[in-house]
Amino acid sequence: MVEIDKKIIRAYALKNAVEHEGRAVVGSVISGLFNHGLTKERVKEIMPVLNAVIREVNAISISEQEKEYKELEDLIGHRPERGDALPELENVSKTGIVTRFSPSPSGPMHLGHILTGMLSSLYVKRYGGKFYLQIEDTNADNIYEPAYKMLKEDADWIFGNVSEVIIQSDRMKVYYKYIEKLFDLESIYVCTCDSEDFKKLVDSQKSCPCRNLDKKENLRRWKKMLSKTGYSEGEAVIRFKSDLNDPNPAFRDFPLVRINLTKHPRQGKKYRVWPLMNLCVTVDDIELNKTHIIRAKEHRDNATRQKMIYKALGLLDKYPNVYFLGRYNFTDLAISDSKTRKAIEEGKFTGWDDIRLPFVVPLRKRGYQPEAFEKIVTQRGISEVDKVISQKDFFEVLNNFNREVLKDNTRKADFEKCDEKQANLVILMPDASKVFAKSKIKPKKDEVVYFDKFGYARNNSSDSKAKNAKPTFWFCHE
Ligand SMILES: [Zn+2]
Structure with missing residues (x-):
């Protein structure tokens, strides 16, 4: 039988307190102890000790908790969770991993988000490190303003370990700095070609006339993009100089920056030139020292583009370890922010919290626990294979896990x-x-x-x- 003595209990209580702003909670500490080998039969027996230990731990300061936890940490070790099928990640350092989950603010967090973001969250729980919630809001046409707040609240509840929220539109200065750096390296150029003409050229592996402009002309065009009296929307984009012979035309001189005059819900009319997702994500990954990225496999091409930008900047050795996930393809459920929003406006649903909707808040209202989702993604692991499933089958599995969690x-x-x-x-x-x-x-x-x-x-x-x-x-x- 596994030894669960007062010292072990104290170690788990300290761990929980240190991870949750100094307050240990009975349920979480018991979860840890279950992972350590505690059996249900013994729960009753240890409860008085557990309650006393938690009171003691919660009464001391966080710095004292941290200090004491360091001494007891080895008692716990990095035990895999019970039934934990998640494989180890590669190249994990002692300080853990730095990773992200990056939704766009087009609506609150939905089931699809949970199923991809949860793995990153779980690995940070396992190894320690940082878990950024990165809100990709540099496309003003794709923003639903309440989503900023909703995404944060949803992520805090479902993941419970978001280290920091990054809002990309607040970081424009950083992106502009990188744009200038890339001009300096002659890795990008301002293209004013008609998009159809450009496509014809790159499809036949030919460069457009803008590609060979010198640095001076590029900077003049860049200023003209920034100027209110300069280029207008659609008249100029910044393209990345990739390999025009790349077998995949989608990788040839892809765009990184464009003009978008739509009023931004957060930044107003402050900016007219907006970096596209691939540039923002790359810059954030570099600046925030991301080490591991777990993302949906439909972003595989974007990951390739991002790696090209790392390379152009001479930072290939810093490129994170990237893993891809297959989708859950529901046979009878289409999750769409925009369609749901419209349906709510038309009165077909009472709101984003309508329990018929597959979003975080209604799932929470229905009694689902974050741990049930943890179990479902753990069971699946890092798989690139798409999973085709009906709602009925999915919720049957989820209900079983949820029952397990609650029964614990x-x-x-x-x-x-x-x-x-x-x-x-x-x-x-x-x-x-x-x-x-x-x-x-x-x-x-x-x-x-x-x-x-x-x-x-x-x-x-x-x-x-x-x-x-x-x-x-x-x-x-x-
Ligand atoms: Zn051009």
Whole structure:
């Protein structure tokens, strides 16, 4: 049997406190102990010690916690999580990894985001380091203003370990600096060709007349892009000088910067020249010392383009370790920010939190725990193969994991503190009386919330299905 003594408990409590601004929480510490080999039978026995240790740990300062944790850290070691199938990443240094999750602010975070971003989050949890939420907002035409706030809130809840939020449009000075550097290296040029003409030329591996302009003329054109009286939208782009003989035409002299006169929701009319995604991402990865990137495989070509920019800057040795993920292709669910937004405006949904929608807030409302998603992405691992799945099958797996998470007792402590007003969804378990014994919540029998075939919660006691539904798990809204 694995030894779980007071010292081990203290180590896990300190770890949890250090990772969460000085406050350890019973549920999380128990999770850690389960990973260490604690069995359910022993939970009751260790609870008094655990509660006492947590009180002690939470009473000391973060610096004291950190100091003591350093001494006890080795007791815990870097144990793989229970059932953890995630492979090790390559080239991980002692200080951990630096990685990112980069949504565009076109809507709140959805299921697809969770399934790709979660892996990066999990690896930072495993190795330590930094996890940036990087909001890609240099295309003013693709911004839904409330999404800035929503994405941050969603990421904080679902990942729980975002180190810093980077908003790209706040970093224009940095991008401009790199544009000037790339002009200086003669790796980019201002192209004023008609896009159709340009395409014809590169498709036949020929350069456009702008490609061979000297530095001086390029800088003159760059100033003309920046000037209000200069080029207008669509009249000039900055292109990267790649290999015109590249077998893939999409890699030949791709654009990096363009003029966009749409008023930016955050920056207003401050800028007219906007770097495109590939440039911003590369600059941010360089400036923030990213070491590992896990991204959807549809970005494979962009990763290639970004690597070309690293190379032009002479920074190829700093290029991060990149991993690609296949998609979840739902056979019966299309996730679209813009379509959902329209449907909400038309009154087809009550809002972004409508529980029929596959976005973070409604999933949270339905009682899903972040750990259930962790389990689903862990089970899949880093796979480049697309997974074709129906909603029913997906939610069946997710429901099983969620039940497992909730059964682990990890939420019980939080639950006991809840009062009726905080309880959002309560799903009775077979031994509900025990679960609710110490709680102020006294749910009535007809308050059963069940999940329909799509996994959506319904709370309609007159519905015969609700009456016959097998209670699955309870959830207490934090
Ligand atoms: Zn040109």
